[in-house]
Amino acid sequence: xxxxxxxxxxxxxxxxxxxxxxxxxxxxxxxxxxxxxxxxxxxxxxxxxxxxxxxxxxxxxxxxxxxxxxxxxxxxxxxxxxxxxxxxxxxxxxxxxxxxxxxxxxxxxxxxxxxxxxxxxxxxxxxxxxxxxxxxxxxxxxxxxxxxxxxxxxxxxxxxxxxxxxxxxxxxxxxxxxxxxxxxxxxxxxxxxxxxxxxxxxxxxxxxxxxxxxxxxxxxxxxxxxxxxxxxxxxxxxxxxxxxxxxxxxxxxxxxxxxxxxxxxxxxxxxxxxxxxxxxxxxxxxxxxxxxxxxxxxxxxxxxxxxxxxxxxxxxxxxxxxxxxxxxxxxxxxxxxxxxxxxxxxxxxxxxxxxxxxxxxxxxxxxxxxxxxxxxxxxxxxxxxxxxxxxxxxxxxxxxxxxxxxxxxxxxxxxxxxxxxxxxxxxxxxxxxxxxxxxxxxxxxxxx
Amino acid sequence: xxxxxxxxxxxxxxxxxxxxxxxxxxxxxxxxxxxxxxxxxxxxxxxxxxxxxxxxxxxxxxxxxxxxxxxxxxxxxxxxxxxxxxxxxxxxxxxxxxxxxxxxxxxxxxxxxxxxxxxxxxxxxxxxxxxxxxxxxxxxxxxxxxxxxxxxxxxxxxxxxxxxxxxxxxxxxxxxxxxxxxxxxxxxxxxxxxxxxxxxxxxxxxxxxxxxxxxxxxxxxxxxxxxxxxxxxxxxxxxxxxxxxxxxxxxxxxxxxxxxxxxxxxxxxxxxxxxxxxxxxxxxxxxxxxxxxxxxxxxxxxxxxxxxxxxxxxxxxxxxxxxxxxxxxxxxxxxxxxxxxxxxxxxxxxxxxxxxxxxxxxxxxxxxxxxxxxxxxxxxxxxxxxxxxxxxxxx
Numbered sequence: 001x002x003x004x005x006x007x008x009x010x011x012x013x014x015x016x017x018x019x020x021x022x023x024x025x026x027x028x029x030x031x032x033x034x035x036x037x038x039x040x041x042x043x044x045x046x047x048x049x050x051x052x053x054x055x056x057x058x059x060x061x062x063x064x065x066x067x068x069x070x071x072x073x074x075x076x077x078x079x080x081x082x083x084x085x086x087x088x089x090x091x092x093x094x095x096x097x098x099x100x101x102x103x104x105x106x107x108x109x110x111x112x113x114x115x116x117x118x119x120x121x122x123x124x125x126x127x128x129x130x131x132x133x134x135x136x137x138x139x140x141x142x143x144x145x146x147x148x149x150x151x152x153x154x155x156x157x158x159x160x161x162x163x164x165x166x167x168x169x170x171x172x173x174x175x176x177x178x179x180x181x182x183x184x185x186x187x188x189x190x191x192x193x194x195x196x197x198x199x200x201x202x203x204x205x206x207x208x209x210x211x212x213x214x215x216x217x218x219x220x221x222x223x224x225x226x227x228x229x230x231x232x233x234x235x236x237x238x239x240x241x242x243x244x245x246x247x248x249x250x251x252x253x254x255x256x257x258x259x260x261x262x263x264x265x266x267x268x269x270x271x272x273x274x275x276x277x278x279x280x281x282x283x284x285x286x287x288x289x290x291x292x293x294x295x296x297x298x299x300x301x302x303x304x305x306x307x308x309x310x311x312x313x314x315x316x317x318x319x320x321x322x323x324x325x326x327x328x329x330x331x332x333x334x335x336x337x338x339x340x341x342x343x344x345x346x347x348x349x350x351x352x353x354x355x356x357x358x359x360x361x362x363x364x365x366x367x368x369x370x371x372x373x374x375x376x377x378x379x380x381x382x383x384x385x386x387x388x389x390x391x392x393x394x395x396x397x398x399x400x401x402x403x404x405x406x407x408x409x410x411x412x413x414x415x416x417x418x419x420x421x422x423x424x425x426x427x428x429x430x431x432x433x434x435x436x437x438x439x440x441x442x443x444x445x446x447x448x
Numbered sequence: 449x450x451x452x453x454x455x456x457x458x459x460x461x462x463x464x465x466x467x468x469x470x471x472x473x474x475x476x477x478x479x480x481x482x483x484x485x486x487x488x489x490x491x492x493x494x495x496x497x498x499x500x501x502x503x504x505x506x507x508x509x510x511x512x513x514x515x516x517x518x519x520x521x522x523x524x525x526x527x528x529x530x531x532x533x534x535x536x537x538x539x540x541x542x543x544x545x546x547x548x549x550x551x552x553x554x555x556x557x558x559x560x561x562x563x564x565x566x567x568x569x570x571x572x573x574x575x576x577x578x579x580x581x582x583x584x585x586x587x588x589x590x591x592x593x594x595x596x597x598x599x600x601x602x603x604x605x606x607x608x609x610x611x612x613x614x615x616x617x618x619x620x621x622x623x624x625x626x627x628x629x630x631x632x633x634x635x636x637x638x639x640x641x642x643x644x645x646x647x648x649x650x651x652x653x654x655x656x657x658x659x660x661x662x663x664x665x666x667x668x669x670x671x672x673x674x675x676x677x678x679x680x681x682x683x684x685x686x687x688x689x690x691x692x693x694x695x696x697x698x699x700x701x702x703x704x705x706x707x708x709x710x711x712x713x714x715x716x717x718x719x720x721x722x723x724x725x726x727x728x729x730x731x732x733x734x735x736x737x738x739x740x741x742x743x744x745x746x747x748x749x750x751x752x753x754x755x756x757x758x759x760x761x762x763x764x765x766x767x768x769x770x771x772x773x774x775x776x777x778x779x780x781x782x783x784x785x786x787x788x789x790x791x792x793x794x795x796x797x798x799x800x801x802x803x804x805x806x807x808x809x810x811x812x813x814x815x816x817x818x819x820x821x822x823x824x825x826x827x828x829x830x831x832x833x834x835x836x837x838x839x840x841x842x843x
Contacts, residue, residue, distance in 0.1 A: 005634035008641065022661060030634045050666075062669050066662040113803075132801070135778040140755045142762055145683050148615075149694035149764035154685055156767070157615035159607070164685050164692070164764070165678070167605045167615050173659040174619075177626045182800040184633040185477050189452035189805055191640055197804035205781050208770065209796045210622045216510030217498035218767040219794050225767070230593055230614050233497065238593060240602070240611045249612055251597035312588045319594035321612050323603045324667040324674070327657070332583040338654050339664055351668040353661060356654030357631045358580065360561075361646035362638055 004031025005362045009187060011096040012087070013037065013071070014078070016044045018144070019172040019203060020100030020128055021067045023179030027096075028070035029355045029364050035090060035380055036071045038373060039078065040402035044068075047373075053410050058373065059346040065370040066352055067176075069342065073371030074380045075401045078109050083400045087111065088119045089385050095190070096183055098126040102140075103133040113198040122196040124186045128179045132202030142203070147171035151207040156214045158227035165227075171207055178206035236285040237263075240321060241296045243304040249321035250304040252295065252311065257281065259316050266314035267298050344369040374403035451478020452805035456636065457542045459484060459535075460519070461526075461559070464493050465618050466576045466652060467548030468515040469625030470632070473799060475518035476808055482542075482822060483516060483813065484535065487523040487843060490815040491516070500790060506815060507789040513812045514795055517785065521813035522822045523843045526557050530842045535559070536567045537827055543639075544632050548576040551586060561647040570645045572635040576628045580651030590652075595620040599656040600663050607678040623659055624652035681731035682724075685764050686739050691747040694764035695754075703727065705757040710741050783809045819843055 009032040013024045021036070021044065028034040038044050046067070047058040059065075077083040091097050097116060099106055106112050106127070113125045127133050130142035148154060148171040154164035182199045190196055208215070213233075214225045225233075230251070232238040237260075238253040254260050264273040272278070272294055277287045284291060299307050304320035311318035322330065328339055328351055338356070343349040355364040381387045381401075395401045404411070456479040462468040468483070468491065475481040485491055490506060498510040525531040539545060545564060547554060554560055554575075561573045575581055578590035596602040596614040606613030631648050639645050657663070666672055679685055682702075685694040697706055707716040715737070720726050727734060742750060747763050754761035765773060771782055771794060783797040798807035823829045823843070837843045 003638070003642075005638035026630065030631075060669075062665040063662040066665050131775055132779055135775045137755075137775040140762075141758050141760050143696040143698070143760040145696040146694060146760050146762040149685060149692075150762055150770075150773075152765055152767055152770045153616045154679070154694070154764060155692070156617065157613070159610065159613060163679070165606060165613055165615055166683070166685070166694075167601065168679075168683055168696070170601070170615075170619075170659050173661060174623070177623060177630070177659070178799050181473065181626055181629045181633075182802070184630050184637070185452045186802060186805075188456070188633050188637055189802075191637060192455070193450075195804060197802055199800055199802055201800040202775075202779070202781075204775070205779070205797070206799050208781070209799055210619055211617050211767070212514040212796050213498070213511050213617045214767050215770065215796055216514055216793070218771070220498050220500045220510050220790075221502065222768075223498070230611070232593075238591075240593070240597065240613075242611065249597070249603075251594045251602070253591040253593045255591060308588075312585075315589065317589035317591050317594050319588075319590065319597040321597045321603050322600050324600050324663045327600050328664060328667065332579065332585040333654070335583045336580055336651070336654070338651075338657075347669065350665055352665045353658055353663070354654075356651050356658050357627055358582075358649040358651075359631070359635065359646055360648070361644055362635070 003362050004364065005359065006031040006187070009033070009096065010094040011035070011098060012090045012094045013098045015098050015100045017046050017100070017172075018063065018067060019175040020098060020179065021046065022173055022176035023126070023128065023183070024098050025067050025069060025071065026176065026180035027183055029366070031362070031364075032096075034071040035094075035376070036068060036073045036371065037076050037078075037087070038073065039075050039083070040374070040399060040404060040406050041077055041079070043373070043405050055408075055411050056346055057410050058405060058408065059344075065344055065347065068370035069352070069366045070368050071371055072376035072380055073374060074377050075374040075403070077400045078111065080398070080400045082395060082398065084109070084111065086381070086385065086400075088116070090380075091116050091123060092120045093384060094120070094123070095187070096124045096126065098128075098179075098183070100128045102129045103127070103138050117196070120196075122190065122194060124183060124190060124196045124199065126179055126183050126199045126201065128175065128201040128203065130203045132205065133200045144169060144171040147175065147203045147207060150204045152211050152214070153207070156211065156225050156227060158229065160227060160229045160231070162227060162229075171203060174207050174210065175201070175203035231288060234285065235281065236288050237291050237295060239292050239295070241292070241299040243299050243307060243320075244302055245304075248304050250299055250307040251319050251321060252307075253317045255317065260284070262314040263311065263316050266310050266316065267295075270294075270298075340366050342366050342369045345372055345375075372403070373405065374401060377401050377403070449804070449806050451808060452802055453478040456480065456544070458482070459538055459542045459545045461545065461547035461549055462491060463548055464491070465511075465515060465621035466624040466628065467546055468493065469622055470574075470576060470628035471519065471546055472515050472517055473626070473629045474632075475810075476798065477802075478805070478808065481519040482538065482818070483519045483521045484524050484526070485521055485815060487525050487816070487841060490521075490523070494815070505789070513787060513790055513793070516812035517795070518808050518810035519813055520818035520822065521815055522819050523816035525842050526559070528840070528842050530837070530840065532558055534823075534827070534842070536564070538822070539564050539567045539571065541826075542568065542571070543636060544572045544574065546574045546576070546628060546632060551575070551577065551581055565645065568645075570639060570643060572632060572639055572645050572648065574628055574632045574635070574648040574650060576624050576650040576652065578652045580654065581649045592618055592620045595652050595656050598653045599660070601656065601660045604660070604674045604676055606676045608676045612676065620652055620656040624650055624655045627655045681728070681735050684735060684738060686735075686742050688742050688745050688747045688750060691769055692764040693742065693747055693750055693761055695759070695761040697760070700724075702759060705759045706738075709754055709757055709759060710737065712737070785809055785811050787811045788814065816843065
């Protein structure tokens with residue numbers, strides 16, 4: 001096996017849900033050995049988002065199984081004195097510890113940075129709650145869509161003259177990326193100086209920086225930018241145009257006068273391109289609406305891939321709007337081997353995203369699927385901490401560790417009244433699919 | 449206090465946003481970044497707004513000023529053989545080269561990794577491009593919007609009955625830039641442990657796709673392609689008396705707390721409102737109940753009352769309101785940076801805070817501001833050499 005860039009780094013990860021675990025997964029993919037900590041008292045909530053209503057349903061969440069690849073999983077009840085003790089031993093044997101709780105959670109567990117630095121003076125600790133670890137809002141709650149809104153994104157997003165729009169799912173992964181960068185910066189510093197430190201990452205702050213352009217416009221000119229849909233701030237045409245088929249689209253972006261001429265050529269120079277209202281950049285931008293209609297009249301008779309080919313040959317930026325179903329068979333991604341098949345011990349073999357960066361000497365890949373709950377208890381506690389099997393047996397008896405969640409509503413032992421719907425919102429379609437699946441299973445059970 | 453990345457030397461061949469954003473983050477945390485710009489014109493982003501009073505000027509583009517803090521600027525004509533020779537002299541003593549030019553240009557300039565690594569065998573070089581440096585589309589043209597289109601995320605964003613809609617400002621470029629930071633530092637970390645440099649190829653398309661990480665597995669495992677849903681219950685973004693608030697009420701606990709916030713406990717178990725699916729069916733009624741409750745209230749009042757109930761409801765500020773948010777004020781997120789041409793302006797600040805190593809609030813350089821420092825002090829050219837290089841159009 002070829003080496004990986006962070007192969008000598010060990011991370012203890014108590015992050016939950018999406019932003020934190022995904023930040024750590026990026027570092028795991030770069031080679032860090034990551035020990036993910038959950039407990040049988042409290043699962044990582046992401047296991048419930050898209051989990052299945054069945055005895056091992058907490059192993060089925062596609063979201064969980066994507067953002068936890070390349071990690072080991074152990075269970076540890078951090079409220080139990082033995083759990084805390086073992087946690088500190090792990091911290092002592094590690095380089096980085098990560099959490100995305102609000103500040104008071106780690107303090108209440110008596111596992112704050114001050115405490116952990118006492119255990120391991122060289123430790124790097126990443127804390128990444130939504131609002132950061134200080135300030136009047138530090139203990140407030142925020143979900144991904146809130147973060148997107150607090151960064152100001154929806155107010156500059158939307159159809160021209162329409163209401164604000166958001167994506168809703170994108171803020172957490174943006175914060176993840178900033179979190180991984182933060183740890184990497186601290187690791188590089190530690191490599192040179194031997195010194196650890198505490199990282200305070202606010203999702204809101206990290207994502208606000210993406211909106212520097214409209215922020216600087218306000219600072220410089222007092223202007224609140226209007227929503228302009230898919231359009232460029234000054235160059236026309238740019239937009240997403242309907243193509244042949246149902247819900248099929250192509251994105252076209254002209255960036256210069258030369259490209260405008262190329263676009264006209266590629267469309268066969270219809271007479272309207274020479275009309276005065278499209279003749280210079282300013283008037284063309286001013287007549288964006290009618291221009292879009294004319295372009296769409298051309299695109300809507302063609303396949304979106306064909307439009308890309310025609311326009312790219314002519315030197316104009318154009319790309320089909322791809323759905324997830326099309327990404328898995330895209331020839332470019334296929335040649336770059338971006339999407340990988342991964343076999344998970346419970347769910348089976350499926351396709352997943354790979355890592356978006358190629359290293360010439362230390363290629364990054366999915367080496368391990370997302371772990372099942374407590375899958376690596378024995379490996380981590382005996383090999384790494386030198387504990388005995390007898391000790392583990394005792395810990396399991398005391399419910400400090402384990403591999404089955406307590407109170408799982410779909411376990412064989414659980415009563416009918418416990419079987420409430422556990423599925424979180426995963427966007428349109430997914431919930432329906434899960435509902436349907438549940439229906440099918442119930443039907444199967446009845447026929448049995 | 450020393451910065452985290454003190455001593456790391458970076459050369460930037462940057463263009464527009466992704467490359468410069470990457471090196472900005474490195475420079476903000478202490479790396480010594482030299483930005484190599486075209487004589488006379490500079491980075492093309494210098495001519496992209498916003499500008500103070502909308503007057504275009506090479507030194508005052510707001511986007512340029514933000515993306516190039518803490519860097520040094522030299523001018524160098526890479527199309528001249530002398531320019532290439534000088535660049536290679538700089539590469540000899542640098543740790544990393546980061547570029548987001550197009551590949552054909554890099555090859556044509558003779559600045560591929562394969563060539564540069566002969567100059568400096570320990571070099572880490574990172575290319576940030578839309579498609580990556582391999583694959584059938586590698587030479588295609590691309591912009592922020594077309595990367596959105598390819599990522600799979602555009603298809604899922606916007607109203608169901610309209611065209612897919614990109615959001616935000618320059619998200620795809622910032623994401624590619626951050627992957628650039630992450631991976632160039634990882635490669636430097638590896639190099640400093642082993643002595644082995646390497647080439648790092650960042651694809652903005654793939655990078656942006658990964659910001660919706662489970663899309664592929666959901667399709668592969670469930671056969672589900674997510675559709676556009678717009679912005680509607682259980683999400684919301686609604687006006688108050690003095691601004692907007694936004695929310696996401698995804699759980700049963702949220703629903704119960706919401707009824708308490710509205711002072712309408714009777715809603716909780718009202719027929720048709722009891723399960724998430726039923727509430728989805730009545731989303732318009734529910735949204736209008738919330739909207740009429742909000743419209744005469746203040747953002748602050750609603751925000752704090754909701755948070756008392758652990759409800760994920762927050763302000764949804766515009767750019768004027770963001771700068772005044774108390775959380776930002778207390779944490780000192782926005783910083784004032786002075787610049788000889790643009791004056792003192794407020795900028796978004798640190799991406800994250802490090803307890804032991806400071807973030808730097810330095811300004812962006814003027815075009816070629818550091819020519820003398822780099823060419824004379826670092827490479828040993830005389831002032832007379834500089835004059836002659838300028839006359840030859842090299843700098």
